Amino acid sequence: MAKLVKKAAELGFCPGVARAVETTMRAARSTPVFTLGRLVHNDVVVSELEAMGIAVIHSLDDARGLVAISAHGVPAQVYHQLQHRGLKFIDTTCPIVRKAQQVASQLASEGYFVVVYGDPGHAEVKGLLDRAGPKSKAGLSVSSIFRGRLPKRLAILSQTTRLSHEVQAFVGELLTSLEKFQDIRIAVTLCSHVARRAREAASLASSTDLVVVVGDPQSSNSNRLVEWCNQFGYARLVSSANMIDGEWQELRVAQTVGVTSGTSSPNWLIDEVIDAIERLD
Structure with a gap:
């Protein structure tokens, strides 16, 4: 079928x-x-x-x-x-990244300690930290950023490809120590294109047997989409049509398959993956 x-x-x-x-x-x-x-x-x-x-x-x-x-x-x-x-x-x-860089510079110039929610090893995050100056730090958890005394004036922004629920959870953890701060600023630097894909991916995961996310293993937003879809159903990252085969048990028995992609996946690659899925018996 x-x-x-x-x-x-x-x-x-x-x-x-x-x-x-x-x-x-x-x-x-x-x-x-x-x-x-x-x-x-x-x-x-x-x-x-x-x-x-x-x-x-x-x-x-x-x-x-x-x-x-x-x-x-x-x-x-x-x-x-x-x-x-x-x-x-x-x-x-990317213009969205450039805007985030400008925000980081502005917050630093206003005297805030700038926290970037994101992967410290990612190229974008390194650029944001550079704009924020010496009074800045990046990480994916509060414990990885603060190990002692908290700054009085704190500003928070994020890697543009993170998802809103991740940032909200991070900010929520920080705010459990709200009384220790004098001033907190939160700058929304999330990419709207990634946010829309995440919402649609969640819908696909809820209405299909399986979601295939076409993307590169080194792509931050592609990996986030897989993790997010797995909150609602089952998803896997696919980097080429060669990964679509009859040995993939979950795909072989699936009747409905959702397909989404990371923001750096070309259309021709997505088409190849879809063709491979449709050829499976």
Whole structure:
């Protein structure tokens, strides 16, 4: 019996990723382009760019042409280094990330200790901490950020691809010590595109036997979607159509399958995954 596939309304690249990829590809038509780190967190997309001659570098020492700053942004000092070396560059930082950077800078200038809810190792979070200055810290739990005395004036923002319920839980934990603060500011820096996908993914998980999230294992928002869907049903991350096979027991017996994607998954990859699902007996 053929499986019924229910696709999310919003699939494929988000506007920020689409802008980064299109801008970089357009520039590469006329000059060598080097991306400082992976342009987006999807190996398939990075491989496509490399096939066009767009190389990934991890140091400006290796730049031999136009440098593309990734959609996740970079610390401010990178811009100074580019200018000092006389390197031309294109800035594909997502506008939502750039706004969060500006918020972090503003809060720091107002004297707040800035807390970024997010993965300290993520490129975006590193850029936010750089803008927030020395009086800042990032983490995914209150205990990982504060181990002693709490600051009197505290500002909280988040990695843009986190989900609202995660941020709410984090803030709620902090507010159990509300009497220890004099002033608290909460800045909403969440991506609306990720939020919409999360809401629709939850609906899919509640109305299908299984949800397939098409995304890269290194993609923060793709992993968040899987975790969120598993609160309502069953979901798994799929990075290519090769992962769709008859040995996947839950998929083999499922009659209805929901499909959503991370914000850095190209439409052609999603179509390949859907075709593979529909071909299963």
